[in-house]
Amino acid sequence: MTYIKPLFRHPKLPKNKIGYTLKEYEGALSTLCAGCGHDSISAAIVQACYDLSIEPHRVAKISGIGCSSKTPAYFLGNSHGFNSVHGRMPSVATGANLANKELVYFGVSGDGDTASIGMGQFVHAIRRNLNMVYLVMNNGCYGLTKGQDSATADKGSKSKAGSVNPFLPVDLASMAVELGATFVAQSFSGDKGQLVPLIKAAIHHQGFAFINVISPCVTFNNNLGSTKSYDFVRGHLGVTSQLDLVMEKEAISVDYEKGSVVRVALHDGTELELSKLANEWDPKNRISAINAIENARENEQVLTGLLYLNTDYGDLHEILDTTDTPLNQLDEASLCPGTVTLEEINRGLQ
Amino acid sequence: MKPTDTSNPEYYHKVVDCQYACPAHTPVPEYIRLIAAEKYTDAYMINWQSNVFPGILGRTCDRPCEPACRRVRVEEEPVAICRLKRVAADNKGDVKSLMPQGPFTPNGKKVALIGAGPASITVARDLAPLGYEIHLFDEQIAGGGMMRSQIPAFRLPEEVLNEEVNYILDLGIHTQFFTYVESLKEVLEKDYDAVFVGTGAPRGRDLPKLPGRQEGGPYIHIGIEWLANVAFEHVHSIGKRVIVLGGGNTAMDCCRTSRRLGGESVKVVVRSPFKDMKASPWEKEDAMHEDVEILDNHVPLSFEMEDGKLIGMKFQKVKAVYDENGKRQLLPTGEEDVFIPADEVLIAIGQENSFPWIERDIGLEFDQWEMPVVDKVTFRSTHPKVFFGGDAAFGPENVITAVAHGHQAAVSIHLMCEGKDIHDRPSPYVNLVSQKMGIHEWSYDSPVAIDKRYVVPQAAKSITLKDRRMEVELGFDPPLGYKEAQRCLNCDVQTVFSENLCIECDACMDICPTSCITFTTNEDKEEDLRKKLLVPAENETQDILVSDSLATGRVMVKDEDVCLHCGLCAERCPTSAWDMQKFFYSVTKAHEL
Numbered sequence: 028m029t030y031i032k033p034l035f036r037h038p039k040l041p042k043n044k045i046g047y048t049l050k051e052y053e054g055a056l057s058t059l060c061a062g063c064g065h066d067s068i069s070a071a072i073v074q075a076c077y078d079l080s081i082e083p084h085r086v087a088k089i090s091g092i093g094c095s096s097k098t099p100a101y102f103l104g105n106s107h108g109f110n111s112v113h114g115r116m117p118s119v120a121t122g123a124n125l126a127n128k129e130l131v132y133f134g135v136s137g138d139g140d141t142a143s144i145g146m147g148q149f150v151h152a153i154r155r156n157l158n159m160v161y162l163v164m165n166n167g168c169y170g171l172t173k174g175q176d177s178a179t180a181d182k183g184s185k186s187k188a189g190s191v192n193p194f195l196p197v198d199l200a201s202m203a204v205e206l207g208a209t210f211v212a213q214s215f216s217g218d219k220g221q222l223v224p225l226i227k228a229a230i231h232h233q234g235f236a237f238i239n240v241i242s243p244c245v246t247f248n249n250n251l252g253s254t255k256s257y258d259f260v261r262g263h264l265g266v267t268s269q270l271d272l273v274m275e276k277e278a279i280s281v282d283y284e285k286g287s288v289v290r291v292a293l294h295d296g297t298e299l300e301l302s303k304l305a306n307e308w309d310p311k312n313r314i315s316a317i318n319a320i321e322n323a324r325e326n327e328q329v330l331t332g333l334l335y336l337n338t339d340y341g342d343l344h345e346i347l348d349t350t351d352t353p354l355n356q357l358d359e360a361s362l363c364p365g366t367v368t369l370e371e372i373n374r375g376l377q
Numbered sequence: 378m379k380p381t382d383t384s385n386p387e388y389y390h391k392v393v394d395c396q397y398a399c400p401a402h403t404p405v406p407e408y409i410r411l412i413a414a415e416k417y418t419d420a421y422m423i424n425w426q427s428n429v430f431p432g433i434l435g436r437t438c439d440r441p442c443e444p445a446c447r448r449v450r451v452e453e454e455p456v457a458i459c460r461l462k463r464v465a466a467d468n469k470g471d472v473k474s475l476m477p478q479g480p481f482t483p484n485g486k487k488v489a490l491i492g493a494g495p496a497s498i499t500v501a502r503d504l505a506p507l508g509y510e511i512h513l514f515d516e517q518i519a520g521g522g523m524m525r526s527q528i529p530a531f532r533l534p535e536e537v538l539n540e541e542v543n544y545i546l547d548l549g550i551h552t553q554f555f556t557y558v559e560s561l562k563e564v565l566e567k568d569y570d571a572v573f574v575g576t577g578a579p580r581g582r583d584l585p586k587l588p589g590r591q592e593g594g595p596y597i598h599i600g601i602e603w604l605a606n607v608a609f610e611h612v613h614s615i616g617k618r619v620i621v622l623g624g625g626n627t628a629m630d631c632c633r634t635s636r637r638l639g640g641e642s643v644k645v646v647v648r649s650p651f652k653d654m655k656a657s658p659w660e661k662e663d664a665m666h667e668d669v670e671i672l673d674n675h676v677p678l679s680f681e682m683e684d685g686k687l688i689g690m691k692f693q694k695v696k697a698v699y700d701e702n703g704k705r706q707l708l709p710t711g712e713e714d715v716f717i718p719a720d721e722v723l724i725a726i727g728q729e730n731s732f733p734w735i736e737r738d739i740g741l742e743f744d745q746w747e748m749p750v751v752d753k754v755t756f757r758s759t760h761p762k763v764f765f766g767g768d769a770a771f772g773p774e775n776v777i778t779a780v781a782h783g784h785q786a787a788v789s790i791h792l793m794c795e796g797k798d799i800h801d802r803p804s805p806y807v808n809l810v811s812q813k814m815g816i817h818e819w820s821y822d823s824p825v826a827i828d829k830r831y832v833v834p835q836a837a838k839s840i841t842l843k844d845r846r847m848e849v850e851l852g853f854d855p856p857l858g859y860k861e862a863q864r865c866l867n868c869d870v871q872t873v874f875s876e877n878l879c880i881e882c883d884a885c886m887d888i889c890p891t892s893c894i895t896f897t898t899n900e901d902k903e904e905d906l907r908k909k910l911l912v913p914a915e916n917e918t919q920d921i922l923v924s925d926s927l928a929t930g931r932v933m934v935k936d937e938d939v940c941l942h943c944g945l946c947a948e949r950c951p952t953s954a955w956d957m958q959k960f961f962y963s964v965t966k967a968h969e970l
């Protein structure tokens with residue numbers, strides 16, 4: 028019987044810039060169903076943080092309720108975590124983020140957690156351009172409560188029990204673009220080659236970075252007729268671009284077809300290198316992004332890769348001009364300047 | 378790359394590192410699990426089938442399995458495979474009733490075995506149940522060969538030796554002890570269907586040209602002869618100051634025996650640097666624990682005499698210099714020669730074969746080094762009826778090698794006597810069975826113990842040095858044996874992959890603690906594929922398992938190198954594309970043909 032992961036690792040496991048191996052980024056052994064797409068996404072998050080040499084204690088993981096929301100227990104075991112209430116991850120993330128802007132905020136949610144009970148919170152986090160990665164592990168069902176159709180289930184998709192979903196789906200990616208999210212991407216749990224660089228780019232993006240990851244539920248939604256099964260998704264993938272995060276400025280090395288490679292600078296000086304696969308698509312143009320998503324839908328495809336990016340709009344801290352110092356590092360006098368200051372402020376408002 | 382052919386039994390056999398390295402291919406993990414389950418009798422019998430002398434080997438084996446143990450690659454110290462064998466032997470129940478029971482119906486064939494060491498005894502063990510009439514000749518008083526005459530009783534008690542030798546001799550073997558065979562020709566003239574030569578490498582090397590060797594004669598002894606004289610009680614004491622020349626295991630036995638026979642200041646003096654000494658590390662440790670001093674980088678110059686008595690030896694100090702090919706040269710350091718006082722000297726600088734009793738005109742060819750020409754697979758000499766094995770075949774090795782030779786020679790002899798082609802070797806017996814009992818349940822202990830290797834308890838030096846027969850090692854008791862047994866990684870429980878079931882969810886790749894599994898696009902050349910893995914597969918002595926093409930066109934590649942056989946890949950696989958299956962491999966013996 029094994030619920031324990033052996034402590035031995037490959038003796039030649041490489042180390043990143045800060046001397047850590049992947050092991051330092053792992054979490055507890057997953058209790059999700061064997062083969063669940065969510066576990067692959069956890070592994071992609073581990074890989075991305077390792078690759079970026081992020082110090083684990085500089086990350087905060089926040090989630091709601093669901094199998095997807097359980098995953099923060101299974102990655103980044105040395106980071107901060109808050110498993111909140113169903114659909115309430117954004118408000119907890121907002122509070123934490125306002126108190127300390129120095130951490131990387133990883134919000135993990137499910138399609139049920141985001142597209143139903145948490146929809147209101149999701150929308151407002153986007154509107155505020157909260158500086159965080161918001162990752163939805165989207166399996167088209169409520170995995171934790173035994174597979175009921177969720178709001179992202181496609182119309183006509185068949186459940187394991189054989190019922191066909193009669194409702195139109197909420198499309199989280201186009202909704203995020205519509206609402207002005209500044210980084211919107213879509214991916215598939217079974218494609219780490221694409222997912223890992225997307226997560227890295229999302230971490231480096233200053234503002235709300237949304238990644239909708241199709242993540243098959245092996246137990247309740249991997250059947251024939253489901254549009255969120257491994258087989259179906261693999262057969263219906265469209266890709267906007269191949270993406271790479273360029274940490275140091277270097278010349279474009281690969282010989283792409285003319286005009287097909289785009290470089291986009293992020294706030295912190297890193298660059299995204301996109302080799303475009305979809306024509307007529309400009310990642311910095313909202314209309315073009317929406318068109319690309321709609322076109323893919325017409326062709327019964329799930330469009331993956333980076334969909335939209337806006338680096339001009341400031342994040343919540345910039346908008347509110349908050350202090351740079353985390354609240355836990357301010358002394359009492361600065362946090363609570365006293366009645367004299369309060370009266371001054373009040374006078375200024377009279 | 379083409380998909381790996383796992384239907385070839387050698388693929389999975391190689392994954393079981395210890396068993397693969399064992400000359401007799403003892404199913405190590407299988408017996409270790411039985412020890413953990415307190416099934417000592419079964420553990421003993423598995424050993425006995427493969428290596429005939431579990432109690433003896435559990436104390437004295439050269440343990441080629443241990444450096445091969447996977448644990449060395451993921452942790453540091455191997456499982457104490459050898460000493461666990463002793464746990465089985467010490468705690469077993471009645472085993473005799475599980476062994477072949479004579480009398481056997483004669484098959485009308487007669488075989489002569491010359492020398493009663495482990496090689497010959499193994500041949501006897503395999504042929505007797507088939508009804509062969511076996512005549513075993515040895516000049517010594519009883520069977521066992523060097524296990525009796527050389528391996529000191531403080532490492533191998535006589536009762537243990539007698540017990541295991543007698544299990545075989547009791548199968549109805551006609552023994553003729555105190556019989557030195559003077560002529561192979563005469564043996565061949567009798568109507569034997571086959572003759573097996575297991576006479577070992579009985580001659581100890583000397584230093585005949587070293588000044589003082591003649592004069593010092595009475596005080597200078599050849600190590601292996603001296604050990605035999607001690608074992609057979611012709612020698613009972615030695616001088617207070619002893620020099621032992623040589624750095625192998627014989628030297629270690631000589632110095633430790635000296636300590637028990639009156640040697641107070643015992644020095645092992647060796648030409649090579651300490652780290653290059655041939656003795657096993659544990660033998661050196663045991664000797665030093667018994668206050669033996671080891672002086673390395675000393676080349677003997679002369680035996681020094683005074684008034685017709687040996688007073689010591691002179692040595693030149695050297696240092697090892699290695700050229701770019703790693704070849705070693707011992708160069709004088711220029712320091713003054715060293716005089717070491719001594720009352721007696723034991724020369725333990727190696728053994729040689731010698732076959733003065735084999736005529737050179739009987740159609741049995743010898744090579745330029747005066748070694749018989751012997752086939753490495755069939756163990757047949759150039760004389761069709763004469764087979765060799767053990768140290769007599771290719772020079773001094775060890776007990777387990779002699780046993781392995783014996784099994785193969787017995788197969789050849791039986792095939793020949795049946796009129797079959799002796800080059801047509803039997804395939805091994807193999808079996809592959811799923812260990813799955815539930816989603817998270819296996820019929821083996823899959824969790825990986827992190828315990829460091831346990832040390833075998835020893836009796837106090839103050840007691841053991843007083844009696845050369847008193848066994849030094851006490852062996853693991855059952856609780857300690859259990860803990861050590863749990864360190865075994867169960868390398869025989871194979872990760873078996875079925876590509877037709879895999880949905881490429883990556884779960885196995887993500888969970889594998891030692892990053893063994895990679896899904897990737899295939900390459901033509903193995904070296905290119907090896908480079909592409911999550912952690913590149915740099916250890917080329919270990920195979921990679923390559924699947925057939927999967928639905929996405931990729932392949933699954935598993936590097937066998939540091940797999941912990943923890944079963945997590947199979948537990949995380951939603952479709953059972955991975956399964957943990959126990960692979961049993963056993964070399965086919967003559968009596969199983």
Ligand SMILES: Cc1cc2nc3c(=O)[nH]c(=O)nc-3n(C[C@H](O)[C@H](O)[C@H](O)COP(=O)(O)OP(=O)(O)OC[C@H]3O[C@@H](n4cnc5c(N)ncnc54)[C@H](O)[C@@H]3O)c2cc1C
Nearest residue numbers: 492494495496515516522523558576577767768774775776
């Ligand atoms: C000091 C010492 C310590 C050792 N310790 C170990 C150890 O710890 N572990 C280990 O694995 N190995 C050890 N070895 C090696 C091991 O003993 C031998 O490799 C092994 O015994 C070889 O077996 P064998 O069957 O070839 O013949 P042997 O064991 O050498 O037996 C050959 C027999 O043939 C007899 N014989 C020879 N010629 C004739 C003849 N013409 N007529 C009749 N009889 C004859 C000899 O008397 C002898 O009994 C040690 C060797 C030495 C010298």
Ligand SMILES: Cc1ncc(C[n+]2csc(CCOP(=O)(O)OP(=O)(O)O)c2C)c(N)n1
Nearest residue numbers: 093094095113137138139140168169170171
């Ligand atoms: C307030 C509240 N309402 C309902 C539930 C029951 N519930 C638990 S998980 C879940 C849905 C989870 O679906 P999703 O977010 O898609 O996660 P998945 O398990 O599919 O990964 C629901 C409705 C709850 N825990 N709390």
Ligand code: SF4
Nearest residue numbers: 395446447865866868
């Ligand atoms: S761990 Fe066990 S099975 Fe594996 S090589 Fe070592 S002894 Fe053999």
Ligand code: SF4
Nearest residue numbers: 889940941943944946
């Ligand atoms: S048994 Fe499977 S999971 Fe465990 S180490 Fe081996 S390949 Fe990896």
Ligand code: SF4
Nearest residue numbers: 879880882883885950
């Ligand atoms: S866990 Fe099983 S199905 Fe998933 S990739 Fe591995 S072998 Fe294939």
Ligand SMILES: [Mg+2]
Nearest residue numbers: 137138166168
């Ligand atoms: Mg869901």
